[in-house]
Amino acid sequence: MKVLIPKSKANKGAVGKTGLWRTSKPVVNHDKCIKCVICWSFCPENTIFRFEDNSVGIDYEYCKGCGVCANECPVNAIEMVED
Amino acid sequence: MSIIEEKKTGSNLKNLKVVTANEAVALAVKCARVDVVGAYPISPQTSIMEYLTKYVETENLPIEIIRVESEHSAMAVAMGAAAVGARAFTATASQGLLYMAEMVYWVAGSRLPVVMAIASRAMGAPWILGNEHTDIMLPREWGWIVLFPEDNQEVFDTIIQAYRIADKTLIPVIVGLDGFIMSHTTMPISIPDQSIIDSFIPKNTPKPYALNTENPFTHGNAVSSNLYMEFRYDIFRTIEEAEDLVDQVDREWYELTGRTYGGTIQEYMLDDAEVAIIVMGASSGDAKQAAMNVRQKYNIKAGVIRLRSIRPFPVKRLSRIASRLKCIGVLDRNMSPGLAGMIATEVKFALYELENRPIIQAYIGGLGGKDIKIEDFENIYLELHEMMQGKRKVEKVRWVGLDLSAVEAYFEEV
Numbered sequence: 001m002k003v004l005i006p007k008s009k010a011n012k013g014a015v016g017k018t019g020l021w022r023t024s025k026p027v028v029n030h031d032k033c034i035k036c037v038i039c040w041s042f043c044p045e046n047t048i049f050r051f052e053d054n055s056v057g058i059d060y061e062y063c064k065g066c067g068v069c070a071n072e073c074p075v076n077a078i079e080m081v082e083d
Numbered sequence: 084m085s086i087i088e089e090k091k092t093g094s095n096l097k098n099l100k101v102v103t104a105n106e107a108v109a110l111a112v113k114c115a116r117v118d119v120v121g122a123y124p125i126s127p128q129t130s131i132m133e134y135l136t137k138y139v140e141t142e143n144l145p146i147e148i149i150r151v152e153s154e155h156s157a158m159a160v161a162m163g164a165a166a167v168g169a170r171a172f173t174a175t176a177s178q179g180l181l182y183m184a185e186m187v188y189w190v191a192g193s194r195l196p197v198v199m200a201i202a203s204r205a206m207g208a209p210w211i212l213g214n215e216h217t218d219i220m221l222p223r224e225w226g227w228i229v230l231f232p233e234d235n236q237e238v239f240d241t242i243i244q245a246y247r248i249a250d251k252t253l254i255p256v257i258v259g260l261d262g263f264i265m266s267h268t269t270m271p272i273s274i275p276d277q278s279i280i281d282s283f284i285p286k287n288t289p290k291p292y293a294l295n296t297e298n299p300f301t302h303g304n305a306v307s308s309n310l311y312m313e314f315r316y317d318i319f320r321t322i323e324e325a326e327d328l329v330d331q332v333d334r335e336w337y338e339l340t341g342r343t344y345g346g347t348i349q350e351y352m353l354d355d356a357e358v359a360i361i362v363m364g365a366s367s368g369d370a371k372q373a374a375m376n377v378r379q380k381y382n383i384k385a386g387v388i389r390l391r392s393i394r395p396f397p398v399k400r401l402s403r404i405a406s407r408l409k410c411i412g413v414l415d416r417n418m419s420p421g422l423a424g425m426i427a428t429e430v431k432f433a434l435y436e437l438e439n440r441p442i443i444q445a446y447i448g449g450l451g452g453k454d455i456k457i458e459d460f461e462n463i464y465l466e467l468h469e470m471m472q473g474k475r476k477v478e479k480v481r482w483v484g485l486d487l488s489a490v491e492a493y494f495e496e497v
Contacts, residue, residue, distance in 0.1 A: 003253050004317035005194045005292045008304035015305045 013062065018045070022065030024080045026058055032077035039069035039078060098274040104235045104265035107272055108174065108200045108258070109134035111242035112146075114280045115198075118169035119147045121160030125179040126212055127262035128202040132174065154179040158186035158199075165195035166302055168293030170246065170286060173197070176262060177204040177218045184225070191226025191318065193302045194292055196249035196256075198242065199227075203364075204262040205451040212263075213452020216363060217417040219259035220393065220425045226318045228252070228325060229393040231259040233367050235270040237344050244332050246284040251328060252321050253292060259393075261365040263452070279339050326395040347397035349389040352378070353404060356386030358467040361413045361430060363390045366455055370414070373460030377468075385464045390426060398433045405434050410442040410471040412463050414483070416449040423447065423480040442470050448483030459483050 008014060026039075035054035045064060049057040058069075070078040102110065108131045112120070122132040132148070139146050149160045157173045164171040175183055180201060190197050201222075205215040216231075223229050228248060232241045238260050245256035260266055294300065306314070330346030337343035351371050353359060362370045367389040374385040388404060388411070390397075405411060415424020422428060427445030434440055446463060449455040463483070469475035 001252065001321075003194055003321060004314050005253065006192060006303055006306065006314055007292065007300045008302075009300045016307055 017061050018064050019059075019061045022060075022063060022083050024065050024067070025060060025063065025083045026065070026067065026069050026078045027081050028056060028058065029077045029079065030055065032075050034075055034077070036074065038072050038074060042068050042072045044068060096273050097276070099271050100274060101269050101271050102235060103130065103267055103269050104238045104260045105130040105202065105267070106134050107235045107239040108242055108260070109138065110272075110274060111239045112172050113138050113144065114274065114277060115172075115243060115246050115284055116170065116281070116286065117146055117172045119149065119160065119164035119171050121157035121164075121171070121173040122148050122150050123152075123154050123157040123173075123175070123179065125154070125176050127204055127214075127266040128174045128176045128179070128200065130266070131200060131202070154183035155186055158183045158190060158197075161197045161199070162186060162190045162193070162195055165190070165197045166193070166292065166294050168290045171195075171197045172199070174200040174202070176202045177206050180218050180221070181206065184221075187222060187225050187227070189303060190255050192314070194253040194318075195302075196246070196253055198245045198249055198255065199257050200242065201257055201259045202262040202266040203259050211451045214262040214264050215416045215450045215452065216259075217450075219257070220417045222257055223394045223396075223425075226254070226322075227394065228254050228256045228322060228329070229259065230256065230329070231363050231391060231393060232344070233349070233364060233389060233391075235265060235268075236272040236342065238265065239272050239274070240336060240340070240342055240344070243280055243284060244336055247332050247335075248325065248328060250284065250288040251332075252325055254318065254321055254325065259364070264365040273340075275340050283336070283339060322395050324395075326392075326397050326399055329392050329395060329397075330400070344391055345389070346400075347390075347392035347395065348400045348404065349387075349391055350404065351387035351389065353386035353388065353407070355384055356407075357384040357409045358464060358471055359386040359388050359404075359408050359411050360460065360463055360467075361388045361390055361411060361426060363393075363416070363426070366414065366416065366449065369455065369457045370460045373457045373464060376457065377461050377464040380461075381465070381468070383464055383468045393426075396429055396433065401430065401433055402437055405441055406437055406439060408441045410444070410467045412444045412446055412467045414446045414448060414455070414460075414463065416447075416455075418447050418450065427480070442467075442477055444470060444477050445480040446483050447480055448485075453484055455483060 040048045040050045047059040047063040161171040161173045203219045205211045232238045241258050249256045333346040370387045377383040377385045413427035423445040
């Protein structure tokens, strides 16, 4: 007998492009950024890239726009902008 | 066949024990070589866990009994154990089942073959310990197979059958038993050789759901709306198709032990019957006695349709049986407020398309442990016989043993 079991493997976008849920998006001001990567460690969805020089970028395909990164940034280098 | 009937026929009785139905459950769990039990007490189920704990302590059994803080967690334990491929068991009743409900759904949706016993009991308010079937009827919508035996021997045998059915369908199985009437009364039961049980429910069945570190995956992640209905359909289809499986597993058990219960339905005196009562659980014994009595006293051709499987609901079997009958009474020991009993509403749905559909009368009785006597069943047969002859009108539902004068003083104006 064949049965359907709701098993799932961890992979990127397992629940679809969650960026579509967003109403406002974080925008990084690289002039202000001090490369502390606090935003990268706080992002609940792992949608912040961390580059070799510790500068950061945001994956807008999956960022839900929760604003945690903007809230945690110690130098206010991330601004939430209407999407 | 109950042990007493078996004794009459002179069958070979092996390893007899005189036990309550709760101890029969615990013995079956032991014989099924269950690995993990989620344990939380609630009347009238509590002694199942007490017996199991005793066996583990005194016989040094490799069963992990995990004591938890609620029924919700008891089922979570069973789910976690089943998810890694262990054989899991838990038991509850009444309020406990309601509190557990969320996890009961998760286990079914994850297709984990857990087996649970429910010692059925009414639900508050008002606070009550008495036996009825509302709790056991609710999970028929929750994605489980729900079986309901009649006596202590059948309780033991049905727990064993339940693991076979669960392992084959990846649908979890509930085995109900009448609280107090069975859970706390003793009967002799025969325990088959362990080798028979081991061959009937081997532990090395395919377990595609079992988590493993070589090939990591998880259960029950979010799906998009275009997939969810397909998963629900697969549960629907599997339980629908299990109607034949429940019959088949009961026949296979008969080959090994000489005991059979009819699978989804036990038919009693139906060969030439014109009127029959559909009934579940321990009350079936009284219904059978009443059928015999009205045959002798009034020459009414009476029989009993004992519903042994609530899910799968045996539509095919019931249709075949009903097409030979003229009038059916359905005794529900539960109620769907303002409508009728839950079994009666399903019976009417199942038989609606039948050519020469019999008259169907819904009855509600025995709620909260109120006694239903043999005379009550005899009276139902007399009413059904009158309906068959056109001397009495069918009503939406008739209540058995309802006595509003007992609560007259409590009525208040609103």
